[in-house]
Amino acid sequence: MSRNAVRFLRNGVVTELSEVGANETLLDYLRLRERACGTKEGCGEGDCGACTVAIGSIKNGRLVYESINSCIQLLGQIDGKDVITVDDLGDREALHPVQRAMVDEHASQCGFCTPGIVISLFVLYHSGESADRENVNNWLSGNLCRCTGYRPIVDAAASAIDGKANDALSGRLAETQKILGEMQDEEDLFVGSEDRFFAAPASIENMLELSARHPDAVILSGATDVGLWITKQLRDLPKIVHTGRVKGFSDIVDSVDKVRINAGATYEDAHSVLYSIDPDLGEVVRRIGSKPVRNSGTVGGNIANGSPIGDMPPALIVLGAKLELRHDKSTREIALEDFFVAYGKQDRAPGELVTAVTIPRLGSSQHFRAFKISKRFDQDISSVLAAFCFTLDGDVITTARIAYGGMAATPKRAVTAEQALAGVTLGDEAAIKLAVTALTKDFTPMTDMRASAEYRQKVAGNLLRKALHEIRVGDTKTTRLLAHREASL
Ligand SMILES: Cc1cc2nc3c(=O)[nH]c(=O)nc-3n(C[C@H](O)[C@H](O)[C@H](O)COP(=O)(O)OP(=O)(O)OC[C@H]3O[C@@H](n4cnc5c(N)ncnc54)[C@H](O)[C@@H]3O)c2cc1C
Ligand code: FES
Ligand code: FES
Numbered sequence: 123m124s125r126n127a128v129r130f131l132r133n134g135v136v137t138e139l140s141e142v143g144a145n146e147t148l149l150d151y152l153r154l155r156e157r158a159c160g161t162k163e164g165c166g167e168g169d170c171g172a173c174t175v176a177i178g179s180i181k182n183g184r185l186v187y188e189s190i191n192s193c194i195q196l197l198g199q200i201d202g203k204d205v206i207t208v209d210d211l212g213d214r215e216a217l218h219p220v221q222r223a224m225v226d227e228h229a230s231q232c233g234f235c236t237p238g239i240v241i242s243l244f245v246l247y248h249s250g251e252s253a254d255r256e257n258v259n260n261w262l263s264g265n266l267c268r269c270t271g272y273r274p275i276v277d278a279a280a281s282a283i284d285g286k287a288n289d290a291l292s293g294r295l296a297e298t299q300k301i302l303g304e305m306q307d308e309e310d311l312f313v314g315s316e317d318r319f320f321a322a323p324a325s326i327e328n329m330l331e332l333s334a335r336h337p338d339a340v341i342l343s344g345a346t347d348v349g350l351w352i353t354k355q356l357r358d359l360p361k362i363v364h365t366g367r368v369k370g371f372s373d374i375v376d377s378v379d380k381v382r383i384n385a386g387a388t389y390e391d392a393h394s395v396l397y398s399i400d401p402d403l404g405e406v407v408r409r410i411g412s413k414p415v416r417n418s419g420t421v422g423g424n425i426a427n428g429s430p431i432g433d434m435p436p437a438l439i440v441l442g443a444k445l446e447l448r449h450d451k452s453t454r455e456i457a458l459e460d461f462f463v464a465y466g467k468q469d470r471a472p473g474e475l476v477t478a479v480t481i482p483r484l485g486s487s488q489h490f491r492a493f494k495i496s497k498r499f500d501q502d503i504s505s506v507l508a509a510f511c512f513t514l515d516g517d518v519i520t521t522a523r524i525a526y527g528g529m530a531a532t533p534k535r536a537v538t539a540e541q542a543l544a545g546v547t548l549g550d551e552a553a554i555k556l557a558v559t560a561l562t563k564d565f566t567p568m569t570d571m572r573a574s575a576e577y578r579q580k581v582a583g584n585l586l587r588k589a590l591h592e593i594r595v596g597d598t599k600t601t602r603l604l605a606h607r608e609a610s611l
Contacts, residue, residue: 124310128197128320131178131204131301132156134294142197142313144320144362145352149173149192152207160209160237161192164266166353168194168346168415169501171265174238176245177417178204178298180306181391185299187291188390188417189245191264194349195418196342198313198320199366202305204298206291208237211244218289220244223282229274235267242413243279248291253283263500264412311367322364326448329368330475334450337472339363343386344418346411347427365422365475372420382480385422392421399441399483401610402492406437406509409494412501425461426476428468428532431572433507435462435533436525437492440511443481449474465531487520488513491589495528495581497572504528505573508585512593517548526582528572529565536564539586548594558583 127140152158152175164172173193177200178185187206212218217225220243230236239262246253246261258279259272267275291298310332311322321339323329333339339361342348351357365371371386376395383392389407393416397404410416410424410433424434425445435458443458449471458479461469470476484490492509496502507527513520522543524536542557567578592598598607 124312125307126311126313128201128311128313129305130200130202131298131305132206133210134297134301136301136305139197140313142320144198144314144318145359146197147193147349147353148175148195148197148200148205151197152192152205158207158209161207162234162237163193164234166193167350168264168411169266170235171238171242171412171414172235174241174265174414175208176206176241178206178302180299180302185295185302187245187248189242189261189264189414190418191346191349191414194345194353196320196345196349196352196362196364198311198322198362198364199342199345201311201322201367202302204302206241206244208240211240218244219282220247220278223278224275227274227278227281229270229278231269235265235270239265239267239275243282246279247283247289248287250285250287252285253279255280259500260408261413264414266501308369311364318360320362320364322367324367324369326368326371326477329363329365329371330448330450333363333473333475335473336361336363339473341365341426341475343420343423343426344388346415346419347423347429365420371477378483380480380482382478383421384478385426385476386420387422388418388420389416389424396481397610399481400490400492401605401607402490403437403441404610405605406433406492406494406507409433409496409499415501421479422476425458425479426468426470428462428466430465430530430532431504431507431528432533433494433504433527436507436527437509438479438481439525439533439535440509440523441481441484441490442511442523443479445476446478446480447474448477453477455480459525459533459535462532462534484511485513487515489593491592493585493588495573495585503572506578506581506585507533508582508589510586510589512543512590514548514593517594519543519546519548524586526565529567529578529582534565536561536582538563548590554587554590558586561586 127138162172164170168191175192176187178187258276340359342364365386373384375382424432439459445458495506511523522540527533538560539557542560546553567575569575
């Protein structure tokens with residue numbers, strides 16, 4: 123049995139749509155069909171936040187609201203969820219507390235970014251978190267304001283948000299959760315025809331069967347890559363198989379010696395467990411895109427996409443992560459590094475699914491470091507992502523695992539540098555110099571708009587030195603301006 127209509131909640135009303143374009147975005151639906159034009163379109167690629175909307179869903183038995191970029195979210199992805207746009211918050215007579223504060227603090231000029239900013243702050247308002255400057259900056263990481271400047275916007279957040287929500291939504295949370303609960307069903311969603319469809323199976327078995335039957339279909343998780351194929355490359359993707367409704371597909375199993383992250387877990391879902399493996403791993407995740415990108419983008423999608431500048435793969439490779447893949451009735455597990463074959467080519471057959479990544483926890487003699495280098499702190503792709511895992515016997519390196527993103531056509535280990543460091547004492551400057559030189563044998567990086575080849579090579583060596591220095595001295599006071607490890611360990 124399958125359901126042939128997308129079903130979601132907005133303003134307390136359940137909408138059922140049987141006419142849903144396979145590539146139709148949520149933003150287009152809101153603006154063109156609902157005429158809910160408060161939500162704006164700026165970049166159309168998840169960068170500016172003008173299109174931010176709030177999505178409510180039940181996670182671990184609790185109703186949770188998250189901000190997402192509606193420009194790159196497909197309409198079918200909101201099946202079973204509550205959608206809140208800026209048009210739903212308040213009106214001229216009764217502004218929402220966040221809107222009121224934006225007015226009072228003069229936090230808007232041209233106003234183009236304002237609907238997105240209001241929604242990001244509205245979701246923060248309902249999160250129970252504090253509105254200290256650092257946290258507000260994090261929540262606004264996906265909202266670009268070109269004219270007002272962020273000081274009055276952050277002031278508005280501080281004046282409206284005190285961790286206790288008391289607005290119209292607060293009064294209908296229980297009812298909303300009940301309706302969303304009733305909307306969850308075990309049926310597969312299939313809208314369209316065999317030649318052109320948006321499908322979202324409810325079980326892994328049905329997902330595998332459908333993707334094996336349609337190996338030409340695009341597998342869709344958070345759409346933070348695929349959405350741009352539609353909006354920027356103007357590609358027509360006739361068949362979409364979405365992982366978002368598969369039961370258990372975003373589960374995370376945390377055990378003593380390893381963590382299993384199922385492929386559909388978003389960055390935000392996985393952040394705390396990755397942080398618990400090492401604070402640097404948590405910080406890499408916190409620096410991926412923006413809050414809305416992290417609310418949609420998945421760890422599995424980041425790996426499956428196979429980008430040479432994806433942030434997760436180098437960090438997970440040095441930790442010795444294993445990738446689980448399933449195709450029709452067969453399951454296999456490979457070392458994550460073996461998944462990346464060449465630029466744009468991964469070890470994945472058409473119709474095969476990435477289903478989980480398993481990451482060993484660090485042993486007491488293992489030391490991990492990871493650094494993201496990009497031109498901006500938030501919302502920027504890495505020029506270089508460096509990750510290191512050293513096993514020590516006293517102060518002697520017995521094993522070195524080093525991997526970089528942005529240095530080659532795939533995320534790649536620095537095997538020559540690793541060999542140069544085996545058996546070396548942490549403070550052995552001559553040996554470290556040889557290892558840094560060995561990086562030039564491991565990589566021939568390219569020059570592009572993010573960084574020159576020379577810069578990449580230089581920074582890769584410097585980050586290796588920095589990691590070794592930090593591990594030797596045991597603190598990051600002299601090596602970091604932000605995110606000192608000592609504060610979080
Ligand atoms: C504004 C913006 C900023 C970004 N910043 C960063 C950044 O800082 N660092 C970074 O690393 N990335 C960044 N990205 C890229 C993106 O967020 C990641 O690559 C993301 O993890 C992809 O996951 P997704 O769930 O959205 O994948 P999707 O877009 O749904 O899919 C991506 C690819 O993986 C395939 N796929 C997805 N799930 C599966 C599966 N389970 N099995 C098999 N194939 C699958 C799809 O078919 C597609 O080829 C950014 C993107 C945007 C839009
Ligand atoms: S329009 Fe810019 S993020 Fe969506
Ligand atoms: S008020 Fe103009 S872009 Fe923010």
